[in-house]
Amino acid sequence: MAWGSIHHASYAGHEKEFDRTRNVIDRLVELFDTYGIRGTWAVVGHLFIGSCTEVSGVKHPEITRPRYDWFPDDWFHRDPCGSVVTDPWWYGPDIVEKIRACRTPQEIGCHNFSHMIVGDPGCSREAFSSELRASIGAAGAHGLKMSSFVYPRNAVGHVGALIEHGFTSYRSLGGAWFDRLPGPFARMGRLVDDFVPIGTPVSIPVYRDGIWDFKASYRYLHKNGWARYVPVQVRVRKAVASLRRAAREGAVFHMWTHPFNIASDTEGLLGGLERIFQEVRALYDSGLLASRTMTEIVESLSVSGEANAERSGAHGIPERQVAHGG
Numbered sequence: 001m002a003w004g005s006i007h008h009a010s011y012a013g014h015e016k017e018f019d020r021t022r023n024v025i026d027r028l029v030e031l032f033d034t035y036g037i038r039g040t041w042a043v044v045g046h047l048f049i050g051s052c053t054e055v056s057g058v059k060h061p062e063i064t065r066p067r068y069d070w071f072p073d074d075w076f077h078r079d080p081c082g083s084v085v086t087d088p089w090w091y092g093p094d095i096v097e098k099i100r101a102c103r104t105p106q107e108i109g110c111h112n113f114s115h116m117i118v119g120d121p122g123c124s125r126e127a128f129s130s131e132l133r134a135s136i137g138a139a140g141a142h143g144l145k146m147s148s149f150v151y152p153r154n155a156v157g158h159v160g161a162l163i164e165h166g167f168t169s170y171r172s173l174g175g176a177w178f179d180r181l182p183g184p185f186a187r188m189g190r191l192v193d194d195f196v197p198i199g200t201p202v203s204i205p206v207y208r209d210g211i212w213d214f215k216a217s218y219r220y221l222h223k224n225g226w227a228r229y230v231p232v233q234v235r236v237r238k239a240v241a242s243l244r245r246a247a248r249e250g251a252v253f254h255m256w257t258h259p260f261n262i263a264s265d266t267e268g269l270l271g272g273l274e275r276i277f278q279e280v281r282a283l284y285d286s287g288l289l290a291s292r293t294m295t296e297i298v299e300s301l302s303v304s305g306e307a308n309a310e311r312s313g314a315h316g317i318p319e320r321q322v323a324h325g326g
Contacts, residue, residue, distance in 0.1 A: 002089035003044040003115040004152070004258060007068075018089045020263035025095055027270055028259060033104045035277035036284065040294045041099050041106060042150035042171075045113035045135030047092030048142060064130040066116055066123040096142055107293035109148035110135050110167070119155025128158045132165045148294040150256075154216070162211060169205065169212040169298050171254065176201055176216075194221055197234045199241030202251035205301060212298050217242055217254045222261035223269060232265075232272040239276045247288040252297060 002018050005011055011018070032039055046052075055061045099106050113131040116123060139146050149162050149170040156172050173179045178189025193200075200218040207213075221227050221235060239255060246253035255276075262269045283289035292300070 001044070001047060001092060001095075001260065003046065003111075004260065006115050007117070014260070017260045017263040020266060021260045022088070022095065024259045024262045024266055024270070025098060027266075028262070028273075029098055029102045029106075031270065031274055031277060032106065033102050035274075035281045036104055036291060037277055037280060038104060038291045038293050038296065039106050040109050040148050040150075042109045042111035042148070043092075043096060043099075043139075044111045044115055045131065045138045046090060048096055048135075048138035050091050050093050060114075060134065062130060063113065063134060064124065064127040066120065066127045068117070068120055068122040093142070096144075100142075105293075107148060107295050108139070108144055108146060109150060109294065110139070110146045111150050112152055113138070115152045117153050117155050118151055119153070119157035123157065125158045125161055129161050129165070132161060136165060147298070159209070159211060163209070167211065169214055169294050171214045171216055171256070171294075173216055191226070194227065194230050195234065197237035197241075199245050200238060200253075202242060202246040202249060202253045204251055205297065207301070212301065214252070214254055214294060214297075216256060217252070218256075220255055220257035220261075220269070220273070222258075223265035224261075228265075232268050235269075236272045236275045240279045243276070243279050243283060243289065247283050 001021055002011060002014075005014060028039075031037070052059055096108065099108060110132070112118065112128075113134040116127065116131050118128050136146065145166075147166065147168045149167045151157070151170065151172070154171070154173050156170070159170065162170055176190070176193065178186050178193060180186075181189050201215070202217055203215045205212045205214045218238060220239070221230060223230075239253075242253045242255075245251075262273075280289060280291055284291065
């Protein structure tokens with residue numbers, strides 16, 4: 001919803017996308033069920049709740065605020081989630097229930113409570129932990145226990161806090177060639193790569209210090225700004241090539257997007273996703289690929305690793321683990 005834009009100075013130009021997002025989610029759930037796609041939905045914790053109130057003039061006083069150098073210290077005090085006009089942008093228990101109602105099992109993971117940027121120097125471990133506690137509590141009210149985490153802005157930090165709060169996996173960047181470049185060069189590399197219809201990297205999650213690290217393979221791009229000039233077919237060809245590579249190499253192709261990004265061209269981008277899902281289904285029917293959530297992949301790798309460890313006396317992962325991470 002709108003939480004991904006909380007740190008921008010204005011939401012101007014995105015209002016229609018926020019208004020369309022629930023419809024996009026409905027249609028995504030339908031597509032996932034039609035093609036047997038088992039996705040991981042990283043939900044902002046605030047979307048689990050239906051309302052919130054101020055305590056002594058402060059909303060969510062249980063949250064320790066970050067101190068971003070580039071943003072006012074009182075940003076959370078001016079949390080827009082109390083606005084009657086835009087309530088649907090900031091609350092989403094109905095969304096959570098739609099995802100849970102999908103006949104093809106879906107995973108609900110964590111995207112922090114208010115989209116706090118954890119990897120920013122101004123975000124302390126306590127600030128992150130306070131958001132994790134709030135998210136876990138909000139999800140728990142729905143009877144959910146989350147084990148997968150996706151960092152807002154892909155800004156990884158305080159991984160130990162995830163382990164402390166019972167998470168078993170998180171997503172990071174680093175899989176693409178341009179992720180290893182410094183800031184502006186990485187952005188330029190990503191721009192170039194988005195226009196080239198070739199496959200992206202696939203990988204096996206890495207187990208490190210008690211948690212699994214998933215490398216992102218491909219961002220399914222919106223149609224805003226310069227991205228409107230990238231044909232949907234380029235997105236499809238990149239994903240299909242990557243899926244086939246994952247099948248050949250016995251690895252994970254981890255594609256990600258945001259529902260509100262799809263709302264930038266609902267029909268075109270959902271049509272592209274359906275063509276990608278048709279390829280997933282064809283590979284699945286051929287016995288070459290499985291669609292799994294992040295936690296399902298972790299469970300599979302953990303069991304295989306334990307079996308290998310028993311045989312070899314060391315922790316390992318299977319030589320061939322074909323999977324598609326949602």
